[in-house]
Every structure is written in C-alpha cells, then in structure tokens.
Amino acid sequence: MQTNTPNAPSGHAARHDGMESGHSSDPYQQRHKPSQPSTCPDCQASYHDGRWSWEAPQPGAVSHRCPACERIRDGAPGGELSLSGSFLAAHADEVMRLVNNTEEHIRQEHPLERLIDTSGDPASGEMLLRFTGIHATHGVAEALEHAFSGTLDGALPGGRRPHARSLAAGLSSRRSNGGSKLIAG
Numbered sequence: 001m002q003t004n005t006p007n008a009p010s011g012h013a014a015r016h017d018g019m020e021s022g023h024s025s026d027p028y029q030q031r032h033k034p035s036q037p038s039t040c041p042d043c044q045a046s047y048h049d050g051r052w053s054w055e056a057p058q059p060g061a062v063s064h065r066c067p068a069c070e071r072i073r074d075g076a077p078g079g080e081l082s083l084s085g086s087f088l089a090a091h092a093d094e095v096m097r098l099v100n101n102t103e104e105h106i107r108q109e110h111p112l113e114r115l116i117d118t119s120g121d122p123a124s125g126e127m128l129l130r131f132t133g134i135h136a137t138h139g140v141a142e143a144l145e146h147a148f149s150g151t152l153d154g155a156l157p158g159g160r161r162p163h164a165r166s167l168a169a170g171l172s173s174r175r176s177n178g179g180s181k182l183i184a185g
C-alpha cells in the first residue's frame with residue numbers, strides 16, 4: 001500500500017508515505033539551513049553544496065549546528081516508532097540488534113537521519129523509539145517488518161504532522177526464515 005496523501009484517515013496503512021520528502025519539507029532543515037560551508041559542533045557532520053555529510057569539513061567551515069542535533073536538543077523527534085507485543089519481549093536482544101544495525105546503516109548514508117533515544121523496556125514488550133527523521137523511522141520499521149513479519153500500522157495523528165508520525169509495530173509472529181541473518185553489513 002502506498003499513499004502520499006497527508007490527509008489519509010487515521011489507521012490507514014501509509015508506511016511508505018514521506019520516504020522521499022524528508023529533505024526540503026522538513027521545517028528543521030529549512031530553519032537551520034547553513035548559508036556557508038559548516039560543521040556541526042555536536043556531531044561533526046559537515047555541510048557543503050547544500051547537503052550534510054560525514055566528510056571532512058571544508059577549509060574555513062563555520063560552526064553551525066545541524067538540523068538533527070537541533071531536534072535532539074529541542075526534544076523534537078521527526079518520527080516515532082512504538083513496538084509492542086510478546087514477540088518483542090521474547091526476542092528483545094534480537095530486535096534491538098536489528099534496530100541498531102539498521103539505524104547505523106541509514107545514518108552513514110543520511111547524516112540527519114538518526115535514532116535519538118529509546119524508552120520503555122523491550123523485555124516487558126513495550127518500547128518507543130524516537131528518530132530525527134521520517135526516513136530512519138520508516139527504514140527501521142521496514143527492517144523489523146521484513147525480519148519478523150510484524151504488522152505496521154502507519155497512523156497519521158490528525159493528518160497534519162507528517163514528520164511526527166507514529167508507527168505501531170506488533171511483532172507477533174516469526175515466519176521469516178532469515179531470523180539469524182537479520183541484516184547484511
């Protein structure tokens with residue numbers, strides 16, 4: 001199911017929605033856009049030619065906090081993923097390993113897409129993951145879905161805040177035969 005309407009009814013499957021819109025439409029990226037080559041004092045990402053990367057900063061780059069670190073400071077996640085269910089409780093280590101591996105992979109390619117923090121306790125079957133961007137949120141959600149045959153409900157609360165979407169993953173079954181090779185690389 002693929003939909004790009006921001007007014008999708010609540011509960012409508014919309015997990016692909018927004019995958020490509022994480023750049024120009026993110027208010028944090030607009031508001032904190034540097035006007036010259038920069039380097040972030042918090043994470044050392046560098047900005048050059050209109051994009052953030054992990055490359056070495058340009059000579060003469062100025063200090064300018066990146067949008068991801070601004071979100072972290074503000075406590076304003078760009079996406080949230082809630083995980084629940086007995087499967088999570090029984091396979092907490094496995095699930096968290098996949099979350100961390102996937103997040104690292106995404107962060108290497110997209111410096112502004114990161115896991116901010118986690119709350120709750122996977123061993124109790126309830127967790128909330130907060131990300132700086134919707135791309136990381138979706139990427140981790142999809143990796144979990146593929147590995148564990150979970151069900152993702154992409155709800156748009158109010159349909160008005162595409163960057164604060166919450167996806168609920170009920171990881172209840174494990175039909176995948178790839179449980180031991182959760183992610184390559």
Ligand SMILES: [Zn+2]
Nearest residue numbers: 040043066069
């Ligand atoms: Zn930063």
